[in-house]
Amino acid sequence: MTPAARWTGLAALLALWQGLALAGGGWPLAGPLEVAGWLWSNPGLTGRAVAVTLANAAWGFVLGNAAALGLAVIAALWPRAQNLVAGLALVVFCLPLIATGPILRVLMGPGDGPQIVLAALAVYYTTLIPMLAGLRAIPSAWLDLVQSYGRGRWAELAHVRARASLPYLLAGLQISAPAAILGAMVGEFTGAERGLGVLTIRFTRDLDIAALWSMAVVAAGLSIAVYAAIGWAGRRALPGAPPVILAPPRLIRGSPARRLADTALLTAAALTLWWAGVELLDLNPFLAKRPPDVAAAFFGSPDTRAALLDAAAKTLALAVPGYLAGLALGAGLAVLLSLRPGLAGLTVPLAVALRSIPIVTTAPLIVLLLGRGAAGTVTLVAVMVFFPTFVACQQGLRQAPGPILDLFRSHASGPWRQMLHVRIPAMLPALFASARMSVPAAILAATVAEWLATGRGLGNLMALSASVSDYTMLWLAMVAVTLISATIYGGIAWAERRVLSVMAPEQVRP
Amino acid sequence: MDKPGPPASIECTGLSRLFDGSILAVDGIDITFAAGRTTALLGPSGCGKSTLLRLIAGLEEPTTGQVRIAGEPPAALCRQGGLSIAFQDPCLLPWLTVARNVALGRKLARQAPDPQGVDQIINLVGLGGFQNARPASLSGGMRQRAAIARALITRPRVLLLDEPFGALDALTRRQLAQDLPPLWQDQAATTLLVTHSVDEAVMLAHRIVILSPRPARVVADIAVPLPQPRNPESPAFRRIVGEVLAQLARGGEMAQSLAAQ
Numbered sequence: 001m002t003p004a005a006r007w008t009g010l011a012a013l014l015a016l017w018q019g020l021a022l023a024g025g026g027w028p029l030a031g032p033l034e035v036a037g038w039l040w041s042n043p044g045l046t047g048r049a050v051a052v053t054l055a056n057a058a059w060g061f062v063l064g065n066a067a068a069l070g071l072a073v074i075a076a077l078w079p080r081a082q083n084l085v086a087g088l089a090l091v092v093f094c095l096p097l098i099a100t101g102p103i104l105r106v107l108m109g110p111g112d113g114p115q116i117v118l119a120a121l122a123v124y125y126t127t128l129i130p131m132l133a134g135l136r137a138i139p140s141a142w143l144d145l146v147q148s149y150g151r152g153r154w155a156e157l158a159h160v161r162a163r164a165s166l167p168y169l170l171a172g173l174q175i176s177a178p179a180a181i182l183g184a185m186v187g188e189f190t191g192a193e194r195g196l197g198v199l200t201i202r203f204t205r206d207l208d209i210a211a212l213w214s215m216a217v218v219a220a221g222l223s224i225a226v227y228a229a230i231g232w233a234g235r236r237a238l239p240g241a242p243p244v245i246l247a248p249p250r251l252i253r254g255s256p257a258r259r260l261a262d263t264a265l266l267t268a269a270a271l272t273l274w275w276a277g278v279e280l281l282d283l284n285p286f287l288a289k290r291p292p293d294v295a296a297a298f299f300g301s302p303d304t305r306a307a308l309l310d311a312a313a314k315t316l317a318l319a320v321p322g323y324l325a326g327l328a329l330g331a332g333l334a335v336l337l338s339l340r341p342g343l344a345g346l347t348v349p350l351a352v353a354l355r356s357i358p359i360v361t362t363a364p365l366i367v368l369l370l371g372r373g374a375a376g377t378v379t380l381v382a383v384m385v386f387f388p389t390f391v392a393c394q395q396g397l398r399q400a401p402g403p404i405l406d407l408f409r410s411h412a413s414g415p416w417r418q419m420l421h422v423r424i425p426a427m428l429p430a431l432f433a434s435a436r437m438s439v440p441a442a443i444l445a446a447t448v449a450e451w452l453a454t455g456r457g458l459g460n461l462m463a464l465s466a467s468v469s470d471y472t473m474l475w476l477a478m479v480a481v482t483l484i485s486a487t488i489y490g491g492i493a494w495a496e497r498r499v500l501s502v503m504a505p506e507q508v509r510p
Numbered sequence: 511m512d513k514p515g516p517p518a519s520i521e522c523t524g525l526s527r528l529f530d531g532s533i534l535a536v537d538g539i540d541i542t543f544a545a546g547r548t549t550a551l552l553g554p555s556g557c558g559k560s561t562l563l564r565l566i567a568g569l570e571e572p573t574t575g576q577v578r579i580a581g582e583p584p585a586a587l588c589r590q591g592g593l594s595i596a597f598q599d600p601c602l603l604p605w606l607t608v609a610r611n612v613a614l615g616r617k618l619a620r621q622a623p624d625p626q627g628v629d630q631i632i633n634l635v636g637l638g639g640f641q642n643a644r645p646a647s648l649s650g651g652m653r654q655r656a657a658i659a660r661a662l663i664t665r666p667r668v669l670l671l672d673e674p675f676g677a678l679d680a681l682t683r684r685q686l687a688q689d690l691p692p693l694w695q696d697q698a699a700t701t702l703l704v705t706h707s708v709d710e711a712v713m714l715a716h717r718i719v720i721l722s723p724r725p726a727r728v729v730a731d732i733a734v735p736l737p738q739p740r741n742p743e744s745p746a747f748r749r750i751v752g753e754v755l756a757q758l759a760r761g762g763e764m765a766q767s768l769a770a771q
Contacts, residue, residue: 141601148567148595148670149618150588159614163605 028368030213038210039218045199046218052195053188054222056112057180060119064183065176068124069169072131076161077153086132087266088273093125094440094485097183098447098459099478101190102466106287115187115195122183123176127169134168135161170234177230178223185219186448190466204364204452216365289475297472304473307461308480315457316484319446322378323438326385331431334393338423339415363445367453377449384445389434396430397423432496439489443481515592517546517700518667520566524575526725527561535561537725538575545580548701550711550718552758558726559704563672566702567595579668591619593668594661594699598676600653602645608632608656609641615660628663634693635659651682658690662697669699675710687713691738708754712747713740718754722761729761 014032021031030038039046071089075082097118104114138160146156188197196219203211271291278288285293297304363380370376400423408418450459458477465473520543527536535558543549551559564570566577568584579587587593594615602611612628632641635655645653654674661669675683687710705711711718712734720730734750741747 139599139601141597141599142603144564144567144569144597145595145601146618147569148588148593149591149615149620149664150568150585150593151618155618159618160603163603 028209030210034210038214049196056115057184059116061180064120064123068127076135094482096481097186099462118187119180119183122179126176127172130168130172134165174230177226311458311461318377322381323442326382330386330389381445385438392430392434396427400426518580519545521578526574528573534725547716550703550715553721594666595670596661596674598673600657615663619664631659669701671703730757
């Protein structure tokens with residue numbers, strides 16, 4: 001695609017947006033001109049908030065990625081630890097930022113600490129997963145070569161794996177840069193004093209439409225800018241196509257009994273880390289609950305249990321349809337564009353750019369647009385799931401093996417037939433990978449919408465518990481959200497194994 | 511130049527390797543490879559030749575039996591940097607130049623850097639002028655030459671070549687087979703060459719060991735008493751080639767009759 005076409009597309013989009021804003025009678029829309037005008041008249045306010053948010057995001061980016069690198073190196077040096085490292089990383093990634101935010105806030109005080117920790121939590125997983133893949137994406141002969149000189153895992157790491165994983169590291173860093181801004185902003189939602197997130201909350205309360213749109217535009221612009229900057233630096237440093245990373249490398253597989261043992265070990269390790277961490281840091285028992293406190297609250301008090309289950313049901317009732325709609329739209333649009341390649345030239349760069357926008361930070365806006373009913377939440381979840389699924393499915397469709405397509409063409413099979421029999425099966429691994437990775441994101445989107453706007457479900461329960469200092473309920477809700485995310489993730493992984501073992505057996509390693 | 515030592519003899523006793531508990535790749539091989547000699551291991555595809563080589567390199571553990579190199583387990587020689595292996599895939603690291611790929615051999619063997627030696631060996635394998643080229647810009651034959659240079663740079667006591675010419679075209683193979691004998695005569699390492707090509711085996715080896723289809727057993731052991739350089743058109747050369755082909759056929763029949771039982 002030529003730069004000219006890209007700028008034309010962008011201009012058309014801006015014109016469409018401005019047109020909608022002008023025509024949107026009664027809708028809380030602000031067009032690009034109003035946004036530009038607001039930003040022009042509030043340069044100091046915006047500039048200070050951007051500086052604070054960027055600084056927090058940068059600290060989180062550095063700390064989170066350092067942790068991810070450390071964990072990836074541990075998994076490379078001790079392959080037996082990989083299942084546990086990846087599993088614990090997933091559990092931590094499933095922690096709802098809305099609950100960890102307020103807890104960190106009361107533990108760390110009003111400074112920048114919680115924003116930085118949340119930014120670090122938001123980035124480490126998106127770097128760890130490509131690194132785990134990159135450190136293993138090596139021809140086995142290279143490892144034989146190192147071993148034939150009588151050298152061990154450290155030499156493998158130093159001479160082969162480290163350099164071979166660099167493209168994967170860059171791909172991970174690129175995805176994690178917008179995620180750091182998302183984490184910092186969610187941290188600022190939870191009662192910080194400065195930053196874009198604080199302004200967003202304030203303008204939502206004031207219903208200052210132009211200001212709110214300006215905040216969303218600034219957050220989106222920052223995200224696209226850091227995403228593009230790291231991509232540019234990566235292309236400069238490492239010529240050659242970046243690797244396509246869709247999902248964590250499949251865990252080292254075993255019998256059902258082995259998997260059960262792995263799950264048990266993971267649960268035990270997660271509980272131990274939680275309990276030991278709270279004890280070792282000597283955290284206030286009123287704020288930082290231990291596993292027995294949470295278990296006692298759930299099993300001991302029917303009221304608490306009923307409130308929790310009711311909230312979970314309400315959240316899932318909106319999150320699941322939104323999640324499924326996002327998957328269907330993402331995969332559907334990818335298939336459609338593959339059949340009409342003319343359209344793809346314009347939409348693909350746009351989708352890649354939009355994928356990098358932290359949708360959650362625009363939550364107040366989407367809910368404002370679509371109302372406080374179910375539609376707003378479902379849409380937010382769907383949008384959150386849509387972009388990564390769309391991009392992944394497009395890459396998946398391109399994985400269709402050329403010789404098989406040639407075979408179909410030689411039998412004069414049309415594009416629909418090729419799509420049904422070759423391309424869609426080739427896309428399935430990417431779709432499943434995206435479906436798995438989108439689970440925590442979908443739950444995050446649903447709970448943020450509930451918290452900021454709709455006032456129901458788990459998001460509201462967590463926010464309410466935090467505001468009335470009911471920390472038992474807050475911890476209970478945090479455990480519940482984590483369990484829900486991890487369970488759905490596991491369920492999709494199970495379905496993935498069943499489907500791919502039939503449709504794409506080469507993808508399911510023995 | 512630091513040298514790990516004189517060529518080492520290799521002794522395999524009762525060597526077997528079972529894969530997945532049921533597939534027998536190597537079955538009770540007893541064989542000794544004399545120090546400083548070049549032996550070709552010939553046999554049909556998938557007969558377990560490569561497994562035998564990997565067992566000797568210590569890359570696989572034997573199910574039963576043992577390998578001793580100069581009286582010690584292979585790992586001991588590996589740790590001293592005394593063993594080099596070249597695979598069918600040249601296995602060059604794409605981000606390193608030819609010179610640095612060759613130097614990697616010394617690094618992995620924990621030998622001191624030797625830029626002059628690296629330069630010398632690159633010229634010797636016929637890659638002079640390509641020291642700073644990256645593997646992606648080389649032809650298949652040139653990459654294989656670089657891989658062989660990396661194997662030779664450590665002055666190994668044991669040199670294992672696992673079909674290093676397998677992926678090359680016939681012309682390049684013949685050229686390499688002609689270029690290499692002077693190189694490893696100079697090195698005098700104990701060399702094992704796994705190959706499919708009878709001509710290559712007769713061209714390069716002092717001794718040819720013919721293995722049966724899987725599981726690998728020794729079918730025949732043929733000496734090649736020809737002086738280097740060898741002429742592949744000479745009657746003596748052709749006679750040995752004929753003998754090797756006959757033994758290969760016999761090995762196939764033996765395996766078939768065993769399977770029939």
